Amino acid sequence: MRRSTAVPSGAAAPDKGHRFRPDIEGLRALAVAAVLINHAGLTFLPGGFAGVDVFFVVSGFVITTQLLLELEDRGRIDLPRFYARRAKRLLPAAGLVLLVTTVAAWLGVSRVQWSAIAQDVIGSALYVVNWVLANRSVDYMAEDVAPSPVQHFWSLAVEEQFYFIWPPVILGLAWLGSRVLASRGRRATPTASRGFLALGLVVVIVVPSLAWAAYMTSERPSEAFFVTTTRLWELGLGALVALGASQWRRLPPWAAQVLGGLGLVVVVAGLLLQGEETPWPFPGALVPTLGTAAVIVAGFAATTSWASALLGRRTLVWVGGLSYSLYLWHWPVLQFGTWRWGDLSAAQGLGLVVLSFVPAWLSFRLVENPIRRSPAIAASPRLALSLGLNCTLVAVVAGLVLQHAVSTSRSTSADPGAAVEIAPRDLKGTVAAGVGVDGPPLFDSITPDPVDAVLDSPELYAQGCAVEVYDTGVKSCDSGDPAGRTSVTVVGDSKIAQWMPAIDAIAEANGWRVRLYTKGGCTFTDTMTLVEGDPFEECREWGEEVFRRISSPGDVPDVLITSGLRKGAVDEDGEETLEGLVEGYVGYWKPLTEAGTKVIAISDTPSPSAEVAPNAYECVAEHLDDDPGETCSWDLAEMSSNVAMRDAAARVDGTFIDMNPLVCPEQTCRAVLRNVLTYRQGSHVTATFVRLLAPALASELVPAVKAAKRRRG
Structure with missing residues (x-):
């Protein structure tokens, strides 16, 4: 299974001074392009999956910058309004993709896959699918589960969990910092407060998460790739960049130019030279994350560097703005193609990735922008939260309906009592006779139903x-x-x-x-x-x-x-x-x-x-009306x-x-034998x-x- 990635959301937030950062949008474009190329099956970018790590750093920076501005301007963080902004930005588009994907799965894949897809849709809607995939990655009994059409939601789940915990953590650290500074007779200036927040972030999130990532990558690599605890340090690194904004502006322009150029080279080199064999997320993810952090830091002091100029080109800024929608759609489109044609060639994969721009652009123009720019929704956090939660509910219901369809679609021929018993005497001869014209019927019911085969x-x-x-x-x-x-x-x-x-x-x-x-x-x-x-x-x-x-x-x-x-x-x-x-x-x-x-x-x-x-049981499920005992042999x-x-x-x-x-009487193996x-x-x-x-x-x-x-x- 290819390493799946997901693109975080949200337009690039301004840093202190409300300056738009086109280089950050360019970083988004670079990251999403790498992911799409990798998923299309083109081999020249084996480390393309690391685009998600670029986005983790960018998201940590963007969200922390927004929170700091509000905290320093107003002395508090309006949590309901913060979560309302995330809900109206993320959930409608995500809910639409999950709904379309569920319907496509119902129409386009074998019913034996419905249950796993339904679980993944529900997990994606609730932003816990990364834990679902982590458990499945080490479940030997799930070895033949097909790639999920929504597995790219795993990193969105990581981000949403970070978004959920990070604002309260900032408030808690800010409160604690003010008390500590007051006890030492110091005033809680923005610089002192940010310093305390940075120290707290390192102690509470970055170092523990990085250490856990090192352990998990070594001992349980499949789980390590998906779980939140091994990824928080990447978002935390972006948050540290935001906390040090005032320091980065003091960098000499020449140093910032060198740092930005070096950071961009490191990111691109990682995409080209790292691959599936690289231990991930530790130490492999250090390359794209540190490179991304360097580019963002340099952008504070060197806005005209060649790195910033390259990343700030109009086309890259446009792709960066579309990146959330583009990523939401590209992976399901690739899976739809796989369901239709089987394993895709690189040319087919590239064609489908290009095609995914169509639903991405339509979703961006007709769903995301109207909701995001609506004055009524912007004025009412309650309305924004309600809208987002209802979109989530629609996706959850879609998953539940697909799960229910599994039970209602079970073969009417399945009969727990229909298995033909084998007498203990003359056993091998009895079984051989069972497939002949004088023996019991080879197939007139199936136990268990193919849907339940894995169980x-x-x-x-x-x-x-x-x-x-x-x-x-x-x-x-x-x-x-x-x-x-x-x-x-x-x-x-x-x-x-x-x-x-x-x-x-x-x-x-x-x-x-x-x-x-x-x-x-x-x-x-x-x-x-x-x-x-x-x-x-x-x-x-x-x-x-x-x-x-x-x-x-x-x-x-x-x-x-x-x-x-x-x-x-x-x-x-x-x-x-x-x-x-x-x-x-x-x-x-x-x-x-x-x-x-x-x-x-x-x-x-x-x-x-x-x-x-x-899988033989999938063959049986697809040939219930065509004597699967013979067809699937x-x-x-x-x-x-x-x-x-x-x-x-x-x-x-x-x-x-x-x-x-x-098992295979008369040298013929059958997926259904003696009603079993x-x-x-x-x-x-x-x-x-x-x-x-x-x-x-x-x-x-x-x-x-x-x-x-x-x-x-």
Whole structure:
């Protein structure tokens, strides 16, 4: 998923002296152009997503300047009027975009995506969608959720949260500063008050947020990109620039010219040289934010510098003024194109970005300006707040309606009792016969409904048993028969976790004590694997700790059950190979086998074909009237992940259980089999299907465990 950005709002506010700053509008234009180019798919500007960081600094500067002027001119801040200005400026246009996007989603995308889009629309309307996206970014069960058409609202949410807390913080710091200065016998002059505010801002917001950004970027990078707490320092940096306005005017013109030029070069260099691989927001965001701050500072003393002249050109000022509307519209327009044509080429992306100027300009002229310039609305904060809140309410209702449409559109063929049971005798033959002309119907209803496919997962995820992909902590969960005399340890990634509904049922029926260790994307191997092309250090660390625990004297299990989707691992020569994966399995399995553990590997389940992908359940939802059992099917091919587990099991006298003859009878995988929706996400099968196959798995698993228990005594 591309790093999504959003453009803050509001015209450039005047600094002390009410001087219009065209260079700030130019900064807006530069930032929004970078974002649009990046989102269009043009590769020459890999750091274009950093445009949002430019806007964070600009917004912090603009809002703080406005608040300081009011505080120093009137001795107070009219909070209702401040929030009313934000409401009439931001909410009508945002509400319109959210409403149009919701309708487009209802008309243009599969109903299986409606629920996630509805949640995002509601979160965007309430300006908390950045937290929604942060939670989703680390949710392994949300791995196949399509890019949201409103995910660009995440940074608007960050800004709105800043706007909500910053005025009261300024008032509190101003009050505290006046008391401190009075206690020292000093008068609260504007310079002294600003100095105290700057100190308070650094202590309360900038330093804590920057430190938290450094920690989160290192430990939880996906969340770090979205959450407010890692971004406040950027807005705080803009606020510090506003607080130091009187000092910046004293800069020598030559110094200001150098500073402005250098700042602009730094911003542009960051857009060109940084990219998706750059740790963000720390330290990556320091480049565009410090560069932006330098340009704004220089503009106080060098209004005729080449940087100011370049940024103040009429075209850039016009684009800067349109930037809020332009950004609101460009990302949904790109997503509408994706829904229509699939993955977009760079040319298509650029064309859609250019096309987004049309709704942006219309929205600006017909919605934003009339509301912003209305004398009646300007004279009544209550009316402005009411207008803004009602626009928000419309967007929330639109999201709720789309969410309701999910339940009302569920397939009438879905029937929780319609799954065809499999008798425990002659299991493989029974399943094979089930797809023949003499067997039960292949498809006459679907359980679960495709809309609920993602929810049809093992309970272990809701119980918090799974470790997220980039976490290193080790969790364990116990199940089965607590008093059982046979100890079974289950270790691996989501491919073993998907079999837990069956393993738990088998364990309870046979008196086994089960302990589960599972981590997203992490196969139980002592060699290095890769994640997104990079060394999966977190997996290696997690696996070492799990192995230490289960190989310790007194904790060695009777049976180890595992599975994995890996196709290779890094061997001794640093190459990712199948043999490296086999050796990695053996590295952990052999010591356990020598200690008396029976190793059992369960086959990896195949991925849907390109014709059925990205998700088999979406294919089913789109072909309910076209026999999805046949339309959404693909041929079973040999899988290197299973070759590796089979070979490794043979080397340690273990057992490999191949369930794929049952998952894909007669070498054909079907998204609907025996009235059951087989797949939920990617190559993961549904919990309902796993429970249906439990007797078949038991027929292989129970004898192997009993034999192992007898050998161990």
